[in-house]
Amino acid sequence: MLILSRKTGEKIIINGNIEITVAELRGSEVRIGISAPKNVSIYREEVYRKVQEENARALVEKTPDLTKVELKGKKKK
Amino acid sequence: MANAVLETMEKSREIIFIKPVLGFEEHRVFVFQEYKPGSPFIWMTAAEEPMLKFITINMFDFFPGYDLKLSNDDRELLGFNGDNALLFGLVSIPEDPSNMTVNMAAPVVVNYKKMAGGQFVNMREGYSLKEPLVKRGEANADSVKENGRKDNNKR
Numbered sequence: 001m002l003i004l005s006r007k008t009g010e011k012i013i014i015n016g017n018i019e020i021t022v023a024e025l026r027g028s029e030v031r032i033g034i035s036a037p038k039n040v041s042i043y044r045e046e047v048y049r050k051v052q053e054e055n056a057r058a059l060v061e062k063t064p065d066l067t068k069v070e071l072k073g074k075k076k077k
Numbered sequence: 078m079a080n081a082v083l084e085t086m087e088k089s090r091e092i093i094f095i096k097p098v099l100g101f102e103e104h105r106v107f108v109f110q111e112y113k114p115g116s117p118f119i120w121m122t123a124a125e126e127p128m129l130k131f132i133t134i135n136m137f138d139f140f141p142g143y144d145l146k147l148s149n150d151d152r153e154l155l156g157f158n159g160d161n162a163l164l165f166g167l168v169s170i171p172e173d174p175s176n177m178t179v180n181m182a183a184p185v186v187v188n189y190k191k192m193a194g195g196q197f198v199n200m201r202e203g204y205s206l207k208e209p210l211v212k213r214g215e216a217n218a219d220s221v222k223e224n225g226r227k228d229n230n231k232r
Contacts, residue, residue: 038154039095047198051183052100054206055196058167058180060130066118069174070212071139 080111080119082135082163086189091124095154096195098167099183104129107194109165109187121165121185133165136184139210145184146201154195161190168210178207 004012012020018040021033034042043051083090090109097105104123112118117138123129136143145164147157155162164186166179181204187194 038150041096041099043099043198048099050206051180051196051198054169054180054183055098055100055131055167058131058169060132060170064132064170064174066112066116066132066170066174066177069177069210071117071210 080116080135082138083109083111083119085163086187092187092189092192092194094195095193096151096197098131098185098196101129109133118168119165121167132168132170133185134168134179134210136164136166136179136181139166139179140181143181144201145186145197145199147186147197148200151197155186155188155193156191157186157188161188163187163189166208167196169207175211177210178205179210180206181208182206 006012006022008022008025010022014020018034018036021035022030023033024031036042086092086109092107092109094105094107097103098107101123104126106124107121108124110120110122112120112132117134119133119135121131121133143164145162147155151157164184166181166184168177168179170177181199183196183198183206185194185196
């Protein structure tokens with residue numbers, strides 16, 4: 001992993017179009033500013049991991065039989 | 078009976094994902110197809126990898142008051158407004174399908190006029206990644222009466 005030292009207000013440029021700014025230091029917390037093209041996805045790691053895990057769980061391996069389950073909030077036909 | 082949401086996507090049911098399904102970043106085109114005639118379930122299959130498929134629901138079929146909040150950048154990226162958006166929830170189906178859940182925290186949003194979509198994390202907090210979809214008897218029948226949203230104080 002590349003490790004760089006930066007002071008508050010200093011930046012890192014990635015790939016020419018992503019700009020990371022160390023915005024503020026508050027004790028052990030760092031506030032980071034990111035500007036990137038809109039189509040770049042940016043998530044806190046724990047949020048990304050949780051959604052990714054749920055997506056992996058949702059991936060269908062064997063076509064389920066869903067004709068018998070009684071669903072919530074569905075109007076009766 | 079044809080699925081009403083799929084009927085809405087009259088131009089094409091093949092959607093380009095501007096934002097990926099997290100964990101499946103390399104797949105950027107998904108096709109939406111009905112699961113069975115008259116079923117509320119909808120297949121979402123990777124166009125180039127038919128083995129990569131998800132069961133989804135139209136969020137509003139189950140949670141009419143579902144409220145999605147996107148960042149301005151994401152709205153702009155998608156050209157999102159109330160009239161052109163379809164919201165799909167990815168359904169997780171364990172061995173016993175009666176324990177199936179839907180991901181309300183990170184829906185798939187489709188602008189069906191632009192044929193563009195993506196998975197977005199709802200900035201409105203309190204929606205579950207694992208909201209049960211199956212009735213659990215009368216006692217719990219109205220546990221999602223608040224549109225499936227459980228308010229909490231976490232920030």
